[in-house]
Amino acid sequence: MHSVAPTSIADTHDSPDVSSTVLTTPDRSASCSPALDEKLNAPGSASSNKSLHSSRSREEPISSPRPIRSICCVGAGYVGGPTAAVLALKNPAIKVTVVDRDERRIRRWNSRHLPIYEPGLAEVVRIARDGLGDVSKVEPQEGSRTPNLFFSTDVSRCISEADAVLIAVNTPTKMRGTGKGCATDMTSFEAVAAEVVRHARDGTIIVEKSTVPCRTAQMIQEMIHIQRPGARFEILSNPEFLAAGTAVQDLICPDRIIIGSAPTPEGLEAAQALAEVYASWIERSRIITTNVWSSELAKLVANSMLAQRLSSINSISALCEATGAEVNEVSRAIGADTRLGSKFLRAGIGFGGSCFKKDVLSLVYLAESLGLYEVGAYWRQVVEMNEYQRDRFAARVIKRLNSTLVTKKICVLGYAFKKNTSDTREAPALEIIKTLLDENPREIAIFDPCCNPLVIEEEIRALQKYGPPLLSDDGGCVKIYSDAYAACADSNAILLVTEFDEFMNFPIPAARPAAQAASPAKTALAGVELSKLQLNEEPGCSLDCPDCQMGTGYGDDGANDADTLPKKQVDWAKISSSMKSPKWLFDGRCVIDVPKMEALGIRVEAIGSSGWSV
Numbered sequence: 321m322h323s324v325a326p327t328s329i330a331d332t333h334d335s336p337d338v339s340s341t342v343l344t345t346p347d348r349s350a351s352c353s354p355a356l357d358e359k360l361n362a363p364g365s366a367s368s369n370k371s372l373h374s375s376r377s378r379e380e381p382i383s384s385p386r387p388i389r390s391i392c393c394v395g396a397g398y399v400g401g402p403t404a405a406v407l408a409l410k411n412p413a414i415k416v417t418v419v420d421r422d423e424r425r426i427r428r429w430n431s432r433h434l435p436i437y438e439p440g441l442a443e444v445v446r447i448a449r450d451g452l453g454d455v456s457k458v459e460p461q462e463g464s465r466t467p468n469l470f471f472s473t474d475v476s477r478c479i480s481e482a483d484a485v486l487i488a489v490n491t492p493t494k495m496r497g498t499g500k501g502c503a504t505d506m507t508s509f510e511a512v513a514a515e516v517v518r519h520a521r522d523g524t525i526i527v528e529k530s531t532v533p534c535r536t537a538q539m540i541q542e543m544i545h546i547q548r549p550g551a552r553f554e555i556l557s558n559p560e561f562l563a564a565g566t567a568v569q570d571l572i573c574p575d576r577i578i579i580g581s582a583p584t585p586e587g588l589e590a591a592q593a594l595a596e597v598y599a600s601w602i603e604r605s606r607i608i609t610t611n612v613w614s615s616e617l618a619k620l621v622a623n624s625m626l627a628q629r630l631s632s633i634n635s636i637s638a639l640c641e642a643t644g645a646e647v648n649e650v651s652r653a654i655g656a657d658t659r660l661g662s663k664f665l666r667a668g669i670g671f672g673g674s675c676f677k678k679d680v681l682s683l684v685y686l687a688e689s690l691g692l693y694e695v696g697a698y699w700r701q702v703v704e705m706n707e708y709q710r711d712r713f714a715a716r717v718i719k720r721l722n723s724t725l726v727t728k729k730i731c732v733l734g735y736a737f738k739k740n741t742s743d744t745r746e747a748p749a750l751e752i753i754k755t756l757l758d759e760n761p762r763e764i765a766i767f768d769p770c771c772n773p774l775v776i777e778e779e780i781r782a783l784q785k786y787g788p789p790l791l792s793d794d795g796g797c798v799k800i801y802s803d804a805y806a807a808c809a810d811s812n813a814i815l816l817v818t819e820f821d822e823f824m825n826f827p828i829p830a831a832r833p834a835a836q837a838a839s840p841a842k843t844a845l846a847g848v849e850l851s852k853l854q855l856n857e858e859p860g861c862s863l864d865c866p867d868c869q870m871g872t873g874y875g876d877d878g879a880n881d882a883d884t885l886p887k888k889q890v891d892w893a894k895i896s897s898s899m900k901s902p903k904w905l906f907d908g909r910c911v912i913d914v915p916k917m918e919a920l921g922i923r924v925e926a927i928g929s930s931g932w933s934v
């Protein structure tokens with residue numbers, strides 16, 4: 321999910337600032353995956369892990385577990401915030417507190433303008449955080465509810481008051497030291513785990529929400545042995561499966577919930593206590609319990625397999641371009657096989673986002689550190705194919721434009737890594753722009769309907785740190801637009817880089833009314849319309865709220881919170897009339913209706929098809 325400076329608790333999409341939930345790390349040096357390797361390879365480690373690892377029947381009945389009445393979620397970012405909000409919404413009797421040491425971020429969660437954008441999230445927070453109706457009456461009226469979602473910076477106190485603590489902080493790829501560029505950077509996670517172990521009361525359930533390397537629970541276990549010998553904590557792995565742009569929906573209607581625990585009676589009891597929390601809205605058959613290691617590994621494998629599917633279809637798109645086959649047709653044909661299924665088969669310029677690359681690389685590192693080099697090489701190829709796909713697209717653009725961009729204006733439509741998000745982490749757009757810049761174009765125009773132009777500018781400016789100026793304001797050729805027509809005007813070529821509905825050249829089925837009917841907030845409330853609820857007054861914003869300052873509805877991550885506004889598709893005839901001939905459109909997402917576009921006088925080159933010919 322989301323990104324950049326304001327959102328750098330990145331990969332677990334957590335807080336906006338990497339350090340925000342990192343409570344104490346004396347020299348900020350701790351990075352755990354290599355440390356985990358040592359544990360994995362340490363003689364005797366298997367026996368010391370036995371209680372977490374050994375397999376035992378999960379079907380045995382468990383005496384009813386002590387119910388969870390309060391949850392503390394550490395990390396107010398893209399995972400922690402939405403997860404806590406939906407847990408609170410669905411469990412009005414449970415007090416859910418989200419903590420983060422970033423005061424500004426917490427202030428924003430406690431205000432009208434939330435710090436992150438996800439469709440439906442604002443509504444869920446409104447209900448759980450602000451409550452419904454007048455609960456001060458002795459006989460509260462039907463439909464009223466007391467607030468049960470809180471946001472705080474008092475990390476240690478909130479940890480000490482919780483029955484269960486969810487760790488939902490950033491676990492990006494290590495950028496230095498052992499395992500650099502591949503291993504998981506556990507700095508934030510380790511620091512928070514230590515804080516939890518220090519402050520949690522005896523009997524607290526510790527839950528790994530962040531995506532972590534397999535065997536991380538062992539690290540927490542060892543912290544407990546050292547810091548709190550004799551204390552009883554159960555460690556559960558309960559990975560998140562939220563995707564950017566659909567996080568609330570993914571939480572409300574998940575395919576599955578995975579809960580990994582020790583196979584001991586206490587471990588199974590803790591797993592059941594957490595399962596009860598989810599069972600308040602998710603059918604039991606979707607709640608899968610496993611051992612901790614399976615759960616930790618399952619998250620990495622889920623993302624790696626999805627990424628592998630994309631690299632597979634993207635590799636086939638290259639074959640299609642060379643043979644005359646159409647990748648969309650191939651996808652449809654193979655996706656109809658129920659053994660394969662139709663999802664994640666849309667070829668494109670390669671996957672982006674904060675998760676896939678980092679999780680595949682984490683799997684590579686795990687394999688290599690266990691001496692399984694062939695396994696590592698197999699998965700590494702998934703990432704390499706992704707880079708090849710992106711570079712191939714940029715090369716095709718340059719080649720089609722007669723191998724020179726000098727004097728030409730190129731318009732990039734879309735900058736975020738996928739539609740309906742402002743998340744730009746690992747977005748292929750930036751790498752493509754870098755390649756095009758080497759060709760010295762007259763202008764590179766960028767427009768994204770969801771990203772705040774100021775955020776894009778910041779990212780481009782970061783590129784020019786050690787090189788020549790890039791932004792037009794600084795004397796370069798990159799210009800960020802807040803209007804699609806202005807961005808496209810006078811361009812020689814348009815690159816469709818993100819598949820926003822706004823850019824489609826055919827009617828998008830049931831734009832508003834139906835979309836509203838299926839909106840996460842409504843699903844969450846079983847069909848009740850938010851406007852019909854007796855919503856309580858929401859808290860105001862502080863003076864430094866960027867949304868209030870801009871008056872635009874952009875979040876500080878660049879999100880446009882206007883998801884209630886109808887999506888307005890661009891008028892391609894108008895765009896075509898303002899372009900320079902020959903007019904080129906490079907469809908990096910295989911989403912454009914080619915004959916329709918060509919009827920407007922625009923030549924289309926799409927991923928996975930052989931392209932325009934005279």
Ligand code: UGA
Nearest residue numbers: 321560561562563564664665666668671672673675737738
């Ligand atoms: C991914 C997983 O889908 C989530 O289940 C997981 O919880 C999350 O990572 C995480 O670990 O936090 P996300 O990266 O937010 O979610 O978004 P996806 O919808 O999976 O898209 C990833 C990339 O694949 C995007 O660049 C998207 O454009 C691309 N994609 C997706 C395609 O190119 N073609 C497709 O058919 C589908």
